[in-house]
Amino acid sequence: MKDIRRSRVKQLIEGAIPAEQQTVDVKGWVRTRRGNKNVQFVALNDGSSIKNIQIVFPLDKFSEEQLKPITTGASLHVQGALVPSQGKGQSVEILAEELEVYGTADPAEYPLQKKGHTLEFLREKAHLRPRTNTFGAVLRIRHALAFAIHNFFNEKGFYYFHTPLITASDCEGAGAMFQVTTLPVKDAPRTEEGDIDYSQDFFGKMAALTVSGQLEGELGATALGNIYTFGPTFRAENSNTPRHLCEFWMIEPEMAFYDIRDNMDLAEEFIKYCVRYALEHCKDDIEFLAQMYDNELVDRLKHVCEEEFVRLTYTEGIEILEQSGQKFEFPVKWGIDLASEHERYLVEKHFRKPVILTDYPKEIKAFYMKLNEDGRTVRAMDVLFPKIGEIIGGSEREESYEKLMKAIEERQIPMKDMWWYLDTRRFGTVPHSGFGLGFERLVLFVTGMQNIRDVIPFPRFPGNCEF
Numbered sequence: 001m002k003d004i005r006r007s008r009v010k011q012l013i014e015g016a017i018p019a020e021q022q023t024v025d026v027k028g029w030v031r032t033r034r035g036n037k038n039v040q041f042v043a044l045n046d047g048s049s050i051k052n053i054q055i056v057f058p059l060d061k062f063s064e065e066q067l068k069p070i071t072t073g074a075s076l077h078v079q080g081a082l083v084p085s086q087g088k089g090q091s092v093e094i095l096a097e098e099l100e101v102y103g104t105a106d107p108a109e110y111p112l113q114k115k116g117h118t119l120e121f122l123r124e125k126a127h128l129r130p131r132t133n134t135f136g137a138v139l140r141i142r143h144a145l146a147f148a149i150h151n152f153f154n155e156k157g158f159y160y161f162h163t164p165l166i167t168a169s170d171c172e173g174a175g176a177m178f179q180v181t182t183l184p185v186k187d188a189p190r191t192e193e194g195d196i197d198y199s200q201d202f203f204g205k206m207a208a209l210t211v212s213g214q215l216e217g218e219l220g221a222t223a224l225g226n227i228y229t230f231g232p233t234f235r236a237e238n239s240n241t242p243r244h245l246c247e248f249w250m251i252e253p254e255m256a257f258y259d260i261r262d263n264m265d266l267a268e269e270f271i272k273y274c275v276r277y278a279l280e281h282c283k284d285d286i287e288f289l290a291q292m293y294d295n296e297l298v299d300r301l302k303h304v305c306e307e308e309f310v311r312l313t314y315t316e317g318i319e320i321l322e323q324s325g326q327k328f329e330f331p332v333k334w335g336i337d338l339a340s341e342h343e344r345y346l347v348e349k350h351f352r353k354p355v356i357l358t359d360y361p362k363e364i365k366a367f368y369m370k371l372n373e374d375g376r377t378v379r380a381m382d383v384l385f386p387k388i389g390e391i392i393g394g395s396e397r398e399e400s401y402e403k404l405m406k407a408i409e410e411r412q413i414p415m416k417d418m419w420w421y422l423d424t425r426r427f428g429t430v431p432h433s434g435f436g437l438g439f440e441r442l443v444l445f446v447t448g449m450q451n452i453r454d455v456i457p458f459p460r461f462p463g464n465c466e467f
């Protein structure tokens with residue numbers, strides 16, 4: 001091997017290195033191998049692009065024996081001349097001069113030996129599926145979206161505020177929590193009443209994984225002005241749907257002095273920025289997924305960037321649903337929590353664009369949402385998307401200490417561990433707003449995938465914690 005710098009496949013394919021018989025060095029995994037008695041063609045992928053680089057092995061230079069370990073999944077180091085390609089499908093290829101095999105992948109054993117596995121099959125092989133075209137594309141898009149999110153908020157002067165993953169409060173009420181404890185499962189210490197004695201636990205009280213960073217985020221916003229969180233959240237609900245995970249990532253901006261309109265404006269601008277960023281930076285990957293799974297994908301993404309989102313109240317939304325003549329699995333009437341079928345009817349059938357639904361009945365929303373003058377609705381806002389349903393949930397927050405306490409009492413929420421949250425309303429309280437974007441739902445939308453378990457490397461759902 002010559003002492004030369006490695007190139008990424010993406011650089012070679014995109015012409016960053018001129019194809020003028022110059023020797024290049026690549027490393028990657030074999031996707032396919034084909035050929036005849038005179039020449040063998042190997043498609044090599046190193047994760048930098050959906051595209052492979054073709055490597056040509058002339059059999060007068062390489063023996064059968066030398067090439068034998070080159071099977072799908074094997075890892076190689078190759079040096080050779082980068083030349084314009086003779087064949088169709090690629091502009092350049094490498095005429096191999098040197099070969100080193102890092103690792104073989106026995107074709108009888110390697111699970112991804114064949115092409116065209118179902119997504120269900122690949123879910124069982126989550127440890128290897130990033131090596132497929134589909135998951136390579138999804139994971140590069142996921143990265144780009146995460147990057148876009150930080151870009152967006154950084155450009156706007158928001159601070160990335162890190163909220164704890166282990167918490168002692170469950171006031172959000174967003175879902176069942178995963179407990180965090182170091183007490184022995186068997187023979188846990190008991191109080192005189194016979195309950196588990198958490199005063200002897202690691203934190204001296206019951207603790208769990210967070211369902212949302214919002215409450216702590218509000219502490220940040222009422223000091224720094226505008227903040228956002230971006231981290232994993234955990235919900236121990238037993239929902240086996242294509243849109244729920246037990247461990248998912250959420251982005252939660254929280255802004256002092258924003259009312260619900262400012263909040264909606266920000267949400268719309270934010271999500272359009274992310275989708276546009278992906279369209280601009282992940283063209284090859286999005287086109288690949290469109291071609292494989294969803295030929296309306298690119299149009300749908302462009303449409304979302306161009307259209308103004310519809311804004312209407314929950315009450316208006318219910319009226320539309322009632323008058324739709326549509327048969328829903330869950331009957332519609334004022335007061336119900338909208339199901340995905342209702343949300344998608346409004347977005348996909350009625351308006352044919354994203355909808356921001358506001359002013360929900362207070363009974364179906366969280367305690368911290370600002371009460372409207374009517375006394376029965378709160379200043380909530382859900383952003384509803386085609387194919388997805390709810391992608392963002394948020395609200396203007398109740399800044400009045402008295403009204404907030406009333407909402408807490410009505411819901412009989414135990415507030416003994418929440419004094420720190422209430423202090424935001426006791427000392428220098430301000431009007432403020434925020435929302436939460438489910439990161440995987442955004443990735444689901446941008447990739448056009450059908451199941452949320454296919455847009456995170458290692459999905460957590462009931463009964464699944466293998467990899």
Ligand code: 4AD
Nearest residue numbers: 212214244245248252391392393394434435436438
């Ligand atoms: O509507 P949610 O429960 O709102 C909150 O947690 C608020 N604290 C947000 C805020 O105002 N700061 O969740 C927000 C979003 C949903 O709109 C959805 O996109 C996503 O998080 N989400 C889930 N994504 C995947 N799996 C789950 N189990 C999810 N639950 C919610």
Ligand code: MG
Nearest residue numbers: 382390392393
């Ligand atoms: Mg919600």
